[in-house]
Amino acid sequence: MFRKVLVANRGEIAVRVIRACQELGVQTVAVYSEADRKALHVRYADEAYCIGPPPPNDSYLRIDKLIDVAIRSGADAVHPGYGFLAENATFARAVAEAGLTFVGPAPEAIALMGDKVAARETAMRAGVPVVPGTPRSLSDEELIAAAEEIGYPIMVKAAAGGGGKGMRVVRDPADLPAALQAARREAKGAFGDDRIYLEKLIEGGRHIEIQVLADEYGNAIALGERECSIQRRHQKLLEEAPSPFVDEELRQRMSETALALVRAVDYTNAGTVEFLVDKDRHFYFLEMNTRLQVEHPVTEMVTGVDIVKEQLRIASGRRLRYRQEDIRLKGWAMEARITAEDPYNNFLPSTGTITLLQEPTGPGVRVESGVFEGFEVSLFYDPMIAKVIAWGETRGEALLRLRRALQEYRILGIKTNIPFHRRLLDNTNFIGGVYDTGFLENTPELLEGTTQRNAVPAAIAATLLMHQRRQKALVFVGGAGGRPSMWKIAARREALR
Numbered sequence: 001m002f003r004k005v006l007v008a009n010r011g012e013i014a015v016r017v018i019r020a021c022q023e024l025g026v027q028t029v030a031v032y033s034e035a036d037r038k039a040l041h042v043r044y045a046d047e048a049y050c051i052g053p054p055p056p057n058d059s060y061l062r063i064d065k066l067i068d069v070a071i072r073s074g075a076d077a078v079h080p081g082y083g084f085l086a087e088n089a090t091f092a093r094a095v096a097e098a099g100l101t102f103v104g105p106a107p108e109a110i111a112l113m114g115d116k117v118a119a120r121e122t123a124m125r126a127g128v129p130v131v132p133g134t135p136r137s138l139s140d141e142e143l144i145a146a147a148e149e150i151g152y153p154i155m156v157k158a159a160a161g162g163g164g165k166g167m168r169v170v171r172d173p174a175d176l177p178a179a180l181q182a183a184r185r186e187a188k189g190a191f192g193d194d195r196i197y198l199e200k201l202i203e204g205g206r207h208i209e210i211q212v213l214a215d216e217y218g219n220a221i222a223l224g225e226r227e228c229s230i231q232r233r234h235q236k237l238l239e240e241a242p243s244p245f246v247d248e249e250l251r252q253r254m255s256e257t258a259l260a261l262v263r264a265v266d267y268t269n270a271g272t273v274e275f276l277v278d279k280d281r282h283f284y285f286l287e288m289n290t291r292l293q294v295e296h297p298v299t300e301m302v303t304g305v306d307i308v309k310e311q312l313r314i315a316s317g318r319r320l321r322y323r324q325e326d327i328r329l330k331g332w333a334m335e336a337r338i339t340a341e342d343p344y345n346n347f348l349p350s351t352g353t354i355t356l357l358q359e360p361t362g363p364g365v366r367v368e369s370g371v372f373e374g375f376e377v378s379l380f381y382d383p384m385i386a387k388v389i390a391w392g393e394t395r396g397e398a399l400l401r402l403r404r405a406l407q408e409y410r411i412l413g414i415k416t417n418i419p420f421h422r423r424l425l426d427n428t429n430f431i432g433g434v435y436d437t438g439f440l441e442n443t444p445e446l447l448e449g450t451t452q453r454n455a456v457p458a459a460i461a462a463t464l465l466m467h468q469r470r471q472k473a474l475v476f477v478g479g480a481g482g483r484p485s486m487w488k489i490a491a492r493r494e495a496l497r
């Protein structure tokens with residue numbers, strides 16, 4: 001096992017990786033921007049190094065700075081987390097060239113699967129079904145002609161990157177030229193690559209993904225599926241495992257297909273093969289994420305497999321500890337992504353200082369967070385600040401536990417999407433597992449109104465609690481002559497920071 005690992009990330013995922021390393025007896029090195037000097041991942045790591053000002057391009061995306069810190073700190077491996085440089089083949093190659101181990105797949109696999117068109121072509125050669133679409137590098141004129149053959153509605157997609165960037169749904173041929181130009185501009189700005197392609201839009205489909213693990217000795221396993229269809233503008237909001245739509249026969253077919261792709265690209269470490277499943281249970285390859293996923297905890301909860309620890313073990317040259325027959329899904333898990341956004345104002349990002357934070361606990365509840373009271377939420381980084389995961393023996397129990405956990409969650413100082421999640425969990429169609437990727441578009445009432453039931457009393461109670469805490473912190477114990485001693489004044493001031 002490694003002696004020391006540099007975690008090339010921030011926030012809750014950096015904390016998650018640091019905890020896994022600590023449980024394996026591995027020392028950790030954190031990196032931070034000037035905005036993250038007091039962040040949790042900085043506090044929890046054995047060492048921490050500042051790598052620049054707040055903008056990611058000047059800090060977390062600086063490959064040269066990350067490699068320099070890894071070498072200076074004596075780290076022998078780098079874990080990228082997710083986001084930032086996690087799926088950057090150039091970064092993975094730079095880590096290897098520096099004599100360090102990249103905790104993830106080989107640069108060649110990252111580059112191949114990171115190019116969405118190349119990934120489609122690879123999947124087709126491996127016999128994996130794909131959504132009808134176009135090949136790479138076509139001109140706008142050629143794409144317009146191809147759209148007529150594919151048939152509307154269609155999806156315009158960026159060849160590089162993901163996360164909904166460079167994606168457009170087109171239903172009317174007259175709208176396609178403008179959509180192509182807009183998608184190219186967005187893709188160029190987000191990924192530095194303006195190549196786009198077309199796919200047939202499968203309406204009423206569900207976004208279901210298969211988690212895989214593979215070692216360098218040819219062993220590969222699938223850890224079941226995750227349902228990721230609750231999305232807004234192609235961004236996932238809530239995930240669950242297993243899927244309420246998938247039966248054992250479909251799970252088996254999708255898992256075998258995902259593993260066929262893994263072997264076709266000689267993939268190692270953790271990865272996720274994403275599929276679109278139509279109403280008739282036909283599934284089509286979408287893409288492969290060559291990194292740890294945000295939603296990995298729901299798979300961990302139902303399989304008992306610590307995916308981050310397995311990433312570290314595989315990267316250190318060890319064989320998989322599990323065989324496919326060892327994987328049994330037990331119970332149900334749901335994850336709500338907590339973001340600093342106002343769901344009733346078009347999900348506008350919310351910034352400010354967190355003045356009160358009470359995270360939920362109790363049976364079957366897991367919280368992964370990167371914030372604390374006094375933490376400053378800025379516009380520099382992704383708005384996701386935490387995740388709440390609930391496990392139950394049944395889907396109903398998992399849902400009720402997640403609902404209870406979200407009722408316990410208290411955050412003051414910023415707006416969050418917690419009220420949205422509470423409404424979602426009360427929706428009868430969601431409770432029945434009847435939803436697809438168009439669920440939010442077809443259920444606008446989930447985003448209507450600004451006042452949640454009991455929101456005002458809860459806010460008043462939370463404000464009073466915060467005031468009470470501050471008042472207690474201001475009670476000084478007198479020193480000589482009845483005056484407060486200076487060290488106690490300093491201690492109280494620190495408590496208020």
